[in-house]
Amino acid sequence: MTRMIMQFFSSLLAAEKTPPPRLRVCDGFANVRVVDQFGRSFRFRDDFVDGRALIINSMYTTCRGACPTTGATLKKLRSELSKVFGKKLTLLSFTLEPEVDTASVLHEYASRLDANKRSDDLCDWHFLTGTPVAIKELRYSLNFYDLNPKVDGDITQHDATLLFGNSTSDRWASLPAGVRHENLSSTIRRVAGFTTEQRFGLAAEGV
């Protein structure tokens, strides 16, 4: 009796021609030019996405609403998760007010979150600005927008969410930054982790 579904499909695969190309979710991230708090220039998709785990959020320096809390959450996540991911993880905070938030304004803001200098123990945390057109394109490609133009145009109503994942497994998820911290941190590990160790803190045996 040949009722070995798995074996059947493995044999199908062996006889297969070239597998089809991949289209990753992160291939849709806008490849716009952005500048970080140190004045360095990047192409968003080319320079940040491949091979990395990312945590992305939107912010603006004069925000009196969600940003201060989200910033503190990210600072905590950075110190926790750097131990798990090392330099494979990058935090990206892009401004919603690029006209106001120049590189030097972002540098000053980053200093309050200990992100104004390189650290051997902590992963990179870029605060990003760019032209308003570029930032809007980036924001839409990362799904930080509201379909209602009144909400979308009101900067005080901006998303307090984190987008995270990695380009290798191409798994991406978003969570509100306000989710209970243990939950947030373990979910980011599971979704953005490359290895079982990074995802779950264990090397799981068994089938």
Added chain:
Amino acid sequence: MVHRREILKGAIAAPLVASAASAAQIEERPVTFKPAEFDKKKQFELPGWAFRHELQIPRVARPTAVMTFKEWYESKDAHVFGPGDPVRPGDSFHGIAGEFMSTPSHWSKYGCKPSVYLDPLASWEDKQRNFGTFRSEILNRNIRNWGEFPIKFFKIPIRETFKELHPDAKHETRLYSYAGMVPGPTLKMRLGQPVVVRFSNELDTETSVHLHGGHSPSHSDGFPTFYILQGKSRDYFYPNILPLQCNSKLDSTTNKELVTYEPDIREAQSTMWYHDHGMDATAFNVSKGLAGVAPCFGERELELIRDGVLPGLGNASCLDPDQYSLSKDPCLEDPEYPGFYAHGKEPYHNPYDIPLVLQDKVIDLPTGQIAYSNKGHNGYLGDTFFVNGVAWPYRCVENRKYRFRLLDGSNARVFRLRILSEADFLRLSENGIDEPGEAPDSPEAIAKRPDKYEALAKPFLRIGKDSWLWSKAVEKRSVVLAMANRADVVVDFNALVGGIDLEPGEERVFYLVNTMPQTDGRGPKEKLDDGGDPRVLPLPFDAVGPDGEVRGAESHKPIGLLKFIVRGPKPAVDASIKAGSKLIDHELIRDDEVSVVREFIFERGKGAWQINSRFYDPDIANATPTGDSVEEWVLRNGGGGWWHPIHIHLESHQLVRYEKDFAADAIELPRLANAPLPPFNGTNVTPFIDPTEVIGLHDTTVLGPNTVARIRMRFRTWRGPFVFHCHNLEHEDMRMMFNFEPVHDGKLPSDRDPNVVPDARTHGRDVTWQGIDGKLNRYGELDVEHPPVPSVPVEQSGVLMIPNRPVPPKTNP
């Protein structure tokens, strides 16, 4: 292997520079590459090859073994998951449901021995003795329930597969699949026949499988964090039993209250489906292909088929060649598809009973891949329509009655389905339904559309919703189908062709169409070119008010989904079903049975989705209903124009009242985060909804904008955590989900306000049985990420963030 850069090259004109480029070189890089996006105009444009590919009927999976509990348990070398898999049921990484191998203590009320340490075989036979077979007075016959047929074992790998989805695409599409098929293989279930499916996960993502509309143990219900991790397996146990209903009556001789339990025959499922339910990843996984159908056959349904009421081959459609043991007949399997039945050989074979899984996707033609985006967390919408995984298919049908089990398997698409003649479909596709002189999308034109469509649309019978048959067949000309909803319908093609025989070479053509106007994930809206205003439809049901006022809006042009080509003479004998034919009685839960009322408000906050201002937290129980109690839940749409189909696991629910605030629809302003919830001035619209639908059973009730649904449900049989959530999959992944955990041992403290106070989860580890082989001596879910029994005190989970909302008063309908 094609490198991504090469793909990009094909998609764009400018040449690409390899990585590690200098700043000057970076300047030259094209920044414009974008995967395909949803195009609202493309929804109405059919490609030249539309309706040239035949509709596929998903193959039916064949079990790897069929044997009794005793047979496999006493055999040391029974490889029930196939010769290549020596791992016994329960010894897989994620184990099997505790109820498969032991008896939970609360089942003492069903007469079972509480037997955590009892021998699994003795425990199984004890359950079989206590609720194996019972007499149903309603059906006047014996019903087989727990383990009265041998267990069917299946093994289904969850893996990537490649398939041509779109003829214009340059490459095959990478899909996630159950056993290499999209939709997944059909799992045919029989009431009273237990099924164990070993789902093994070969993907690079955690999965979790939910049998939607079933009554399954917590371990096997697809609780989002009861994962199948990468490279691991979980043995899903589907006992296919009816919920055990508590009946108490006064014994006249002893004057004592007599409590008995009898399986609830009304809950016998017909049309279940299964799909991924993995935490944070459901939307992506389902859009990539993880969904399949699982019809179930109970005594009443088989009787309707055997007696020729429902379409089928009579008794021949009630047989299963592998019911008692795996048949040795070599013809049962298609040699090209080992593991699946050859067409025509499957259990309950019925050429006149066809599942139709409706899905929409965006296909990126240069790469051939599904272009997924959560679209601002509103919901993924597609402009390419698939039925059973084939884009715009056709199907040749005989000149007779057919049963179609329609499933909205899309992420965020709401359908209004109609059947049009070929002439009407072609005319409307060309010119639309509005008059030539009418301004496009003018309110006057929009108002006239539903009546015009209703006059053109062909009638059919609706016989059920979600998993369950209705009390009787009802004639309809349209079906509103929200995400996860099923509609069981019977179409009489002979009536549609005018009752005549079609001569050889002669054919008539009909189209299944969608007339629901929708251009983003929020839900349908009247005006397709309206940017921000979430203009809404009056009611998310197939409802008609006294003056036609309540009927919903429809699009100018229909979207063709499936072409039917009718040929041949009419049958000598056809299924006898007609409008009014009795199917299975349903009975409304009485007011005095309701012990607790809870309110749940589904809203958007901080760019994500919330219930009662909370994000989903897998570690707490948001509701702990007492086992066997009846609760009334008030489900309120918190505003903003979104549609939220609310799906509740474990049991069906009944709709007792549906209210709509019509005035609020006119308010354009969005509700901003942290703004107080506006008052709700609802009109009771329940009378406009078909009473057969109201009294029928539901597992997903859609909340249109500015609506409140009052539902009632029971919490029977199983312990452990279950979820309820919005079935717009992007909303679900963004935490529009809650846990409930039926408590069968003991009652809630009386001072607990059930409406607002969450509870600690108490079950988790104990819902799983896992074999002991030295390494895998865990008994339960993994202690990773979310511990099976969370140690989080409820106080720390944010009790205080719950706004103090009053318990809504009970209404008197």
